[in-house]
Amino acid sequence: MYIEVYPTAQSFEDAENKIVIVIDVLRATSVITTALYNGAEKLIPVVSVEEAFELKEKLHKNAILGGERNALKPEGFDMGNSPLEYSKNRVYGKTVVLTTSNGTLAIKSCQKAKYILIGCFLNVTAVAREAVNLSRALGENADIVLLCAGTLGKFSLDDFCCAGAICDYLCKNHRDSKLSDLATAAKLLYQNKADNIHSLISMAKHYKVLKELGFEKDLDYCLQQDIFDIVPFYDKAISAVRLLKS
Amino acid sequence: MYIEVYPTAQSFEDAENKIVIVIDVLRATSVITTALYNGAEKLIPVVSVEEAFELKEKLHKNAILGGERNALKPEGFDMGNSPLEYSKNRVYGKTVVLTTSNGTLAIKSCQKAKYILIGCFLNVTAVAREAVNLSRALGENADIVLLCAGTLGKFSLDDFCCAGAICDYLCKNHRDSKLSDLATAAKLLYQNKADNIHSLISMAKHYKVLKELGFEKDLDYCLQQDIFDIVPFYDKAISAVRLLKS
Numbered sequence: 001m002y003i004e005v006y007p008t009a010q011s012f013e014d015a016e017n018k019i020v021i022v023i024d025v026l027r028a029t030s031v032i033t034t035a036l037y038n039g040a041e042k043l044i045p046v047v048s049v050e051e052a053f054e055l056k057e058k059l060h061k062n063a064i065l066g067g068e069r070n071a072l073k074p075e076g077f078d079m080g081n082s083p084l085e086y087s088k089n090r091v092y093g094k095t096v097v098l099t100t101s102n103g104t105l106a107i108k109s110c111q112k113a114k115y116i117l118i119g120c121f122l123n124v125t126a127v128a129r130e131a132v133n134l135s136r137a138l139g140e141n142a143d144i145v146l147l148c149a150g151t152l153g154k155f156s157l158d159d160f161c162c163a164g165a166i167c168d169y170l171c172k173n174h175r176d177s178k179l180s181d182l183a184t185a186a187k188l189l190y191q192n193k194a195d196n197i198h199s200l201i202s203m204a205k206h207y208k209v210l211k212e213l214g215f216e217k218d219l220d221y222c223l224q225q226d227i228f229d230i231v232p233f234y235d236k237a238i239s240a241v242r243l244l245k246s
Numbered sequence: 247m248y249i250e251v252y253p254t255a256q257s258f259e260d261a262e263n264k265i266v267i268v269i270d271v272l273r274a275t276s277v278i279t280t281a282l283y284n285g286a287e288k289l290i291p292v293v294s295v296e297e298a299f300e301l302k303e304k305l306h307k308n309a310i311l312g313g314e315r316n317a318l319k320p321e322g323f324d325m326g327n328s329p330l331e332y333s334k335n336r337v338y339g340k341t342v343v344l345t346t347s348n349g350t351l352a353i354k355s356c357q358k359a360k361y362i363l364i365g366c367f368l369n370v371t372a373v374a375r376e377a378v379n380l381s382r383a384l385g386e387n388a389d390i391v392l393l394c395a396g397t398l399g400k401f402s403l404d405d406f407c408c409a410g411a412i413c414d415y416l417c418k419n420h421r422d423s424k425l426s427d428l429a430t431a432a433k434l435l436y437q438n439k440a441d442n443i444h445s446l447i448s449m450a451k452h453y454k455v456l457k458e459l460g461f462e463k464d465l466d467y468c469l470q471q472d473i474f475d476i477v478p479f480y481d482k483a484i485s486a487v488r489l490l491k492s
Binding site (some may be wrong): 007009020068154155156157160180181182185188189192203204206220245 | 253257393400401402403406426427428431432434435438439446449450451
């Protein structure tokens with residue numbers, strides 16, 4: 001079972017027949033995981049704000065608009081990109097149309113993958129375990145790709161550290177795990193700071209940006225490990241992310 | 247002073263006005279540094295084996311051919327890509343026409359840079375110090391880019407660890423060093439294993455390939471830190487790498 005890490009969505013090629021875990025810790029994949037945990041029916045990732053408005057118009061009442069530009073809620077949207085906004089009250093039974101600068105782009109970039117899973121610290125063990133199940137089920141032990149969304153095309157330390165946590169789990173639990181060099185680097189980085197990932201990720205540029213904008217609670221929330229045992233996946237048949245039922 | 251790391255030569259863009267340190271620990275930049283230390287006049291990096299033969303023909307007697315394809319010496323070449331071959335006996339006063347799969351490509355990829363320096367573990371402190379001098383001399387504290395050559399387009403742990411060693415030096419000696427997220431990751435990885443980089447780099451795929459091919463002495467040699475206090479740089483005026491005289 002070969003595990004690769006890509007440092008940004010832009011650097012990624014050749015998703016074909018692979019199992020891709022899209023990681024955007026701060027904050028898109030944390031939003032998706034939280035919304036589905038709180039009962040959202042599905043999230044439809046779209047690339048542009050205009051597309052989001054058009055889709056909401058088509059879907060009518062049951063849809064709500066969420067996402068960000070420059071980390072802030074676009075005018076006219078129901079919700080921003082803070083996972084804390086995606087409470088049961090607001091999302092239960094709803095379809096969320098989501099557009100973010102990095103995470104939704106990353107999901108769009110791997111449409112040729114065999115499976116697209118959504119990972120973050122909140123569900124790190126669940127998503128890693130499911131990737132292994134899918135790899136085994138494919139018979140030929142399909143490659144697992146950890147796709148770090150990054151921030152505006154740049155490598156982001158938070159996503160890389162989460163990729164490292166997934167590699168750590170895979171290596172500890174599956175002896176046939178073979179890591180690419182970048183996956184090895186991510187694993188070592190995570191292992192050296194596993195007892196305090198918050199201190200590690202506080203060095204990330206995007207962490208500092210969010211902190212300055214007043215999103216401290218989001219940072220505390222997104223860096224919690226394994227609080228949800230669920231796996232969101234992108235279902236191509238409905239062009240949306242929903243919960244994987246096991 | 248902003249310091250960025252690029253994980254592969256392919257991922258690199260926008261060298262303009264920057265100071266680039268090209269890193270290909272195993273083994274091109276270790277070869278270049280060793281050859282110049284041993285008195286080679288200059289090394290001319292070329293992309294293809296054919297080009298190498300043509301250039302040698304033009305340069306006549308004083309030139310020798312060095313490099314590799316698939317880690318081995320191409321037929322008809324004087325030397326392979328083992329730094330141990332580039333002894334004083336063989337290179338003193340000579341021009342080396344060099345073609346390798348990754349390192350020479352990386353040098354070619356950053357021709358728009360203000361300065362192109364050549365780094366490896368053998369001269370890690372010297373090259374880091376010189377990059378700072380040049381950055382200061384440019385007045386506006388020009389950005390420093392650590393360009394990891396990688397292996398056939400893929401991220402390589404050995405280059406990344408060397409980039410981390412340079413970041414470590416820069417942060418310890420220059421308070422105004424600001425690291426990109428990938429530079430931070432490289433620095434942390436290096437710092438956690440600084441006492442035994444050999445054990446770290448033995449996890450690299452390319453390390454294993456070279457070991458299997460019998461190049462163990464090269465590996466021991468290339469992972470020595472700071473044995474040379476010299477800085478090779480690419481002189482655009484002569485399209486060749488020569489020693490920077492300070």
